Amino acid sequence: xxxxxxxxxxxxxxxxxxxxxxxxxxxxxxxxxxxxxxxxxxxxxxxxxxxxxxxxxxxxxxxxxxxxxxxxxxxxxxxxxxxxxxxxxxxxxxxxxxxxxxxxxxxxxxxxxxxxxxxxxxxxxxxxxxxxxxxxxxxxxxxxxxxxxxxxxxxxxxxxxxxxxxxxxxxx
Amino acid sequence: xxxxxxxxxxxxxxxxxxxxxxxxxxxxxxxxxxxxxxxxxxxxxxxxxxxxxxxxxxxxxxxxxxxxxxxxxxxxxxxxxxxxxxxxxxxxxxxxxxxxxxxxxxxxxxxxxxxxxxxxxxxxxxxxxxxxxxxxxxxxxxxxxxxxxxxxxxxxxxxxxxxxxxxxxxxxxxxxxxxxxxxxxxxxxxxxxxxxxxxxxxxxxxxxxxxxxxxxxxxxxxxxxxxxxxxxxxxxxxxxxxxxxxxxxxxxxxxxxxxxxxxxxxxxxxxxxxxxxxxxxxxxxxxxxxxxxxxxxxxxxxxxxxxxxxxx
Numbered sequence: 001x002x003x004x005x006x007x008x009x010x011x012x013x014x015x016x017x018x019x020x021x022x023x024x025x026x027x028x029x030x031x032x033x034x035x036x037x038x039x040x041x042x043x044x045x046x047x048x049x050x051x052x053x054x055x056x057x058x059x060x061x062x063x064x065x066x067x068x069x070x071x072x073x074x075x076x077x078x079x080x081x082x083x084x085x086x087x088x089x090x091x092x093x094x095x096x097x098x099x100x101x102x103x104x105x106x107x108x109x110x111x112x113x114x115x116x117x118x119x120x121x122x123x124x125x126x127x128x129x130x131x132x133x134x135x136x137x138x139x140x141x142x143x144x145x146x147x148x149x150x151x152x153x154x155x156x157x158x159x160x161x162x163x164x165x166x167x168x169x170x171x172x
Numbered sequence: 173x174x175x176x177x178x179x180x181x182x183x184x185x186x187x188x189x190x191x192x193x194x195x196x197x198x199x200x201x202x203x204x205x206x207x208x209x210x211x212x213x214x215x216x217x218x219x220x221x222x223x224x225x226x227x228x229x230x231x232x233x234x235x236x237x238x239x240x241x242x243x244x245x246x247x248x249x250x251x252x253x254x255x256x257x258x259x260x261x262x263x264x265x266x267x268x269x270x271x272x273x274x275x276x277x278x279x280x281x282x283x284x285x286x287x288x289x290x291x292x293x294x295x296x297x298x299x300x301x302x303x304x305x306x307x308x309x310x311x312x313x314x315x316x317x318x319x320x321x322x323x324x325x326x327x328x329x330x331x332x333x334x335x336x337x338x339x340x341x342x343x344x345x346x347x348x349x350x351x352x353x354x355x356x357x358x359x360x361x362x363x364x365x366x367x368x369x370x371x372x373x374x375x376x377x378x379x380x381x382x383x384x385x386x387x388x389x390x391x392x393x394x395x396x397x398x399x400x401x402x403x404x405x406x407x408x409x410x411x412x413x414x415x416x417x418x419x420x421x422x423x424x425x426x427x428x429x430x431x432x433x434x435x436x437x438x439x440x441x442x443x444x445x446x447x448x449x450x451x452x453x454x455x456x457x458x459x460x461x462x463x464x465x466x467x468x469x470x471x472x473x474x475x476x477x478x479x480x481x482x483x484x
């Protein structure tokens with residue numbers, strides 16, 4: 001297998017959306033796949049997620065290591081990436097992620113955060129955009145850019161807008 | 173008799189000066205000055221690189237501290253990507269650092285190991301930043317981070333093979349058309365076992381010879397790989413003569429696996445390896461890397477001072 005082919009397969013495996021414990025090895029007879037170890041791929045994906053998660057943490061007021069640990073478990077379970085297959089699943093995953101994330105963000109407020117989720121808008125062309133409205137203190141918008149095959153999760157706080165997509169995390 | 177040889181490559185033409193001086197009691201020798209003008213070349217090789225001393229990998233939270241302690245930090249390594257396609261405010265930060273420190277740009281995403289070539293938009297912007305800084309050298313990684321339009325977002329290993337050498341050589345040649353600075357390449361941690369045709373040490377030797385680049389020896393990465401894949405680390409097998417810069421940092425352990433996390437203090441195992449390197453080779457520049465869980469800055473300074481003492 002050429003180096004280009006190996007790299008493209010590796011890149012796909014490392015970035016595609018699937019739960020961490022389900023790695024698809026298409027052809028295990030191939031020598032390239034034989035040289036790969038599933039545990040290493042899983043470890044690499046986890047490392048990628050931790051890197052993304054560090055980016056998220058740097059934008060959010062999370063001071064507790066325990067809280068960060070709990071959040072990371074949620075983050076890995078509902079990881080955000082750019083696969084446009086299974087829009088409904090992605091939407092549900094993001095909803096679940098936000099639903100779990102909000103109550104944990106005690107750094108935002110001393111008040112108990114009540115979670116109310118409502119789907120405000122459902123475009124006719126449903127794959128274009130989904131809007132999730134979350135009660136204070138965070139508003140989350142998930143924007144689907146089908147042309148660029150990119151999803152961006154926007155988290156809006158009182159003072160800033162945080163943008164999370166495959167390119168990383170940006171704080172405006 | 174001895175030969176004084178000064179070799180300097182400049183953009184536009186190549187000049188070689190050969191000076192053969194006279195030994196005191198030898199017969200009269202003739203000093204010959206030969207100047208050869210060659211075809212225009214745009215290669216800048218890493219000869220006679222500056223000795224920069226002991227530095228720190230810069231992060232924005234360190235900004236005020238590095239100025240307070242500038243007498244203890246010889247230079248700063250900056251992440252080129254932080255200043256590419258950046259805001260005016262970020263560019264101002266770069267200008268401020270450039271005015272006050274020697275800077276070495278360290279890039280993350282050029283992906284020299286990509287078999288489908290380089291991202292030209294990224295390369296042009298990277299070159300703009302590097303050529304603005306005018307550093308003694310610039311550095312990148314022996315890895316790939318993107319291919320076929322997919323960005324992995326992490327340094328990913330390439331197999332140690334002839335095909336990888338061909339890819340790296342081609343990409344480095346292209347990068348040099350844009351970046352007029354010596355290039356230094358860093359070894360990475362390998363989280364994935366790939367099938368290799370040669371050892372890492374042999375691969376590095378061939379790489380530096382073919383591409384006329386030098387080595388950014390990340391000693392923590394070498395140690396972590398050796399521990400994780402249960403191999404011995406024999407520095408004598410590696411091309412230490414090509415090492416001009418060293419990275420060091422702490423590693424963490426998760427289950428049975430070591431990670432070069434850049435989040436903890438440099439352990440004694442790494443310091444011992446640094447000592448060994450310094451006894452074998454004069455290193456032009458050392459850099460402490462720290463990305464997260466930043467301790468009081470004095471702790472970072474103490475580590476830099478410790479390595480500085482070893483690197484005398």
